[in-house]
Amino acid sequence: MDEAKNYIIKTEVELVIPAMIKEKMVGFMTLGIKKNNRIYTPEDINMFSILAAQAALAIENALFYHKMKEIQEKMIRNEKLAMMGKVAGAVGHDIRNPLSSIKYVTYYLNDIKEKQNEEFEKYISILSSEVENAEEIISSLLDLSKASVNKTKIHLQKTVRSILEKLNKYKNVKIKTDIPDKLYIEADQLKFIRLMQNLIKNALQAIKGEGVVEIKAEKKDNHTYIKIKDTGIGMDKETLRHIFEPLYTKKESGVGLGMSIIQDIIDKHGWKINARSEKGKGTEFVIEVS
Numbered sequence: 001m002d003e004a005k006n007y008i009i010k011t012e013v014e015l016v017i018p019a020m021i022k023e024k025m026v027g028f029m030t031l032g033i034k035k036n037n038r039i040y041t042p043e044d045i046n047m048f049s050i051l052a053a054q055a056a057l058a059i060e061n062a063l064f065y066h067k068m069k070e071i072q073e074k075m076i077r078n079e080k081l082a083m084m085g086k087v088a089g090a091v092g093h094d095i096r097n098p099l100s101s102i103k104y105v106t107y108y109l110n111d112i113k114e115k116q117n118e119e120f121e122k123y124i125s126i127l128s129s130e131v132e133n134a135e136e137i138i139s140s141l142l143d144l145s146k147a148s149v150n151k152t153k154i155h156l157q158k159t160v161r162s163i164l165e166k167l168n169k170y171k172n173v174k175i176k177t178d179i180p181d182k183l184y185i186e187a188d189q190l191k192f193i194r195l196m197q198n199l200i201k202n203a204l205q206a207i208k209g210e211g212v213v214e215i216k217a218e219k220k221d222n223h224t225y226i227k228i229k230d231t232g233i234g235m236d237k238e239t240l241r242h243i244f245e246p247l248y249t250k251k252e253s254g255v256g257l258g259m260s261i262i263q264d265i266i267d268k269h270g271w272k273i274n275a276r277s278e279k280g281k282g283t284e285f286v287i288e289v290s
């Protein structure tokens with residue numbers, strides 16, 4: 001309101017006409033001194049009121065269009081996710097069985113590797129890491145097919161610590177955490193772990209040389225805010241707009257599932273997530289846990 005007042009004083013406004021829709025003001029029209037220096041007549045005011053009402057309608061339409069577009073994008077995203085979830089549910093289970101056999105054989109071959117040569121060892125390690133990757137993709141897809149959220153009380157500091165312990169170590173990245181000891185949240189434990197893993201993984205992958213990943217949490221006004229910030233490559237606005245779309249990736253070996261799973265978990269909990277990023281500087285995600 002102060003801003004509006006200053007604007008009116010600064011620009012020597014003579015007449016202010018509210019742009020109303022029903023009882024709601026969506027903006028206002030400001031007019032300067034009349035060219036002929038006369039005061040505004042009731043007819044003038046009447047005419048400008050009609051104009052202001054039309055402008056109000058145009059503003060409302062634009063806002064509505066924007067909102068509709070957002071809803072439509074969300075619906076398309078959810079539809080894609082639901083479809084992927086269905087496919088995953090159908091094939092994931094069947095793929096898991098042969099994958100388990102491959103895994104078992106890999107372990108077995110690994111055990112007898114001393115009888116083999118160096119090349120054999122190299123291929124075995126490729127095989128096991130690829131099996132692990134495939135398993136991870138299947139688990140995330142299967143997560144999508146599970147609609148329900150089973151909320152329990154989670155100790156944030158301990159949970160994040162255990163996620164970090166299990167993470168592949170990145171020597172060039174310093175991971176800092178700042179999470180108060182007595183902070184608990186209500187969440188589906190497995191889903192929350194996956195959400196954090198995906199965010200932290202993206203943060204680590206974004207750092208090309210040396211860098212820092214910070215994980216902070218605080219409670220403010222009945223909400224818990226969890227922040228994951230990295231000093232990585234960052235994103236331009238266009239990339240940022242697409243990151244939550246299923247199968248959107250800019251990485252050579254990426255699938256583009258991480259962020260859409262994050263969005264799905266956020267939606268299922270009724271939370272919010274915000275991203276801020278600057279190309280070349282880094283990225284920050286803030287989760288608002290309700």
Ligand SMILES: Nc1ncnc2c1ncn2[C@@H]1O[C@H](COP(=O)(O)OP(=O)(O)OP(=O)(O)O)[C@@H](O)[C@H]1O
Nearest residue numbers: 202203206243249250251254255256257258259283
């Ligand atoms: N912290 C980040 N810094 C920079 N870019 C990011 C960050 N997080 C996400 N992105 C961008 O968003 C895209 C989508 O992320 P998402 O996690 O969905 O897929 P991915 O990491 O490419 O593959 P996947 O997670 O399936 O292995 C990434 O390819 C990357 O371009």
Ligand SMILES: [Mg+2]
Nearest residue numbers: 198202258259
């Ligand atoms: Mg990812």
